[in-house]
Amino acid sequence: MKDQNEILLENEKAFKSLFEHATISILVTDENGDINLVNPNAEKLFGYTRDELAGKPIELLIPEPLRDIHRHHRQHYFNAPKARPMGLGKDLFARDKNGRTFPVEISLGYYKLGTKNMAVAFITDVSERKKAETILRASEETTRLIMNSALDAIICIDTEGCITVWNPQAEKIFGWTEAEIKGSRLSDTIIPEQYRALHEAGLKRYLTTREHNVINKLIEITALNRQGKEFPIELTIIPMRQKDTDFFCAFIRDITEKREAEVRQKEYAEDLKQKNIELEQFAYVASHDLQEPLRTVSGFVELLKRHYKDQSDENVTKYINYITDASDRMRRLVQDLLDYSRLGRERILEPIDCNHVVQQVLNDLTMAVQESGAVVHIDRLPVIAGYATEMKQLFQNLISNSIKFRKPGQPAVISISAMPAEEYWKFKITDNGIGIEDKYWERIFIIFQRLHTKNEYEGTGIGLAHCKKIAELHNGKIWVDSTPGEGSTFYFTIRKRNTDPWRA
Amino acid sequence: MKQKLMCILFIDDDEPTNFLNQLLVEEMGCAHHVQVVTSGREALEYLTGTGSFDNGKQHPRPDLIFLDINMPGMDGWEFLQHYQKLPPNQKANIVMVMLTTSLNPDDELAAQENVEISGFENKPLQPEVIQKIISRFFPESC
Structure with missing residues (x-):
């Protein structure tokens, strides 16, 4: 049997060890708020040695602005001391030797030493936890903002098919508020009759076999709104897992207008x-x-x-x-x-060597060329993908126009060239003819529009209308640039195809 | 008809049309002089006494102009733009009547909006149309 002293000694040893090794900071004060005991963890937390703190008022460890309040609370406490967690629902702060203020959690105990009441404060630095909470709150806020502002309805269901998440856009699209619909089954609400069995079966199958055919992809289907009206939606279902719990998140867009x-x-x-x-x-x-x-x-x-x-x-x-x-x-x-x-009625796209085409046209126009003494310069032209008959007609009309509208008494000089651009070939046919006033630059391409009377120049006014239609058949354009009395330059473009070679 | 018009001017690029119109007016005997030109440019030259009409002769100012819309080069509308800028003494007394085969209703609307144009008639020109125009705009000649 141990004697009383022995027991006391052992207890004291045990409590001392507890006090010394506790991972919580412990401070003991008397009724005046003066510090009596400080454990090593508290020394570490506040940066003071126990000698520095001994006999000092506890307010030393409280941030300046809070000291008066604390003093008041402390006096109040000693009127009816009891063990309790402190600052429930309130944020408490402490201050260390360097003046750093940090959030703490404190629980209070007391004991009597003779006639004096002693208070024991157990203090935990919660800076890290608060920081983590702030981050978590921010992240929750971000999530909430995303959910609220998403143009998609975002709906989550659990493995039973019950709705757990229902964002504002879902309220807007479907007509139920979050409060009304949370907990309801998806197949009792927005899923149209004809898809309900499929939905249930698909859900069950995924949960047992992980097989799926609608998950993780964009599908178009219909849904029901609160009024029971069926409307088209675009839907993506993403399976998710949080703390060993499966759930499914659906992103839904109303595509009625689309x-x-x-x-x-x-x-x-x-x-x-x-x-x-x-x-x-x-x-x-x-x-x-x-x-x-x-x-x-x-x-x-x-x-x-x-x-x-x-x-x-x-x-x-x-x-x-x-x-x-x-x-x-x-x-x-x-x-x-x-x-x-x-024009272009039965057209087949084929490779056309424009050098050949122009040569052919000049052969056909031999008489006109010779009679008028026309000189034709031809640059190297590309091989294009086009419609053979139409391309020949295009060149023929432009070249014969240049000969026809030459200046009286002056042989026509005609230059033909082509330039590659990113998406098209740009052809250029320049002459030294009578030219065209700029107010007629568009009208000349309209069918049967002419600039000269029949007595001046023959023709019906179809040639350039043909050229325009042909350029457009090749996804191109045609236009003119001209100085009256000096000559005209006709440009036209022909859409390039990947297969076009540039013949050297 | 008490009094003949001094001059009627036809502006049309189509020669047979001009021939027929001239014949019609001559047969009706409603004008002393019928002038035919085949383009807007030539019409302006006639009115201003320039170009081929700058020959020292006096050319009677037309009381009435019949203008074709669809002509090569300067069409009826473009002619009107130039005509509007002429000094009043070269514009004559005139009533400008668009005479056209145009089936485009936009042309008739545009003609109604143009202050220089007093009428819009379809080809071919009929004697009743000329009669109608004269009694409306030249009552003293009826």
């Missing part, structure tokens, strides 16, 4: 396609059918001519000539219209 726009666009494209076909057909049929009565007119005028060729009345001859000229012109116009509408 769908409607798509439908409208499709209808518009279809409409346009139809209109184009009709237009082509119209020009073709109209010009074709116009030929018929025209042939009749021409035929009978010929007959009249033969019958009245000895007729002395010169008016008759004049009238007949007017009719002949007019019907000839009409035939040419109609033929031009027909050609124009047929």
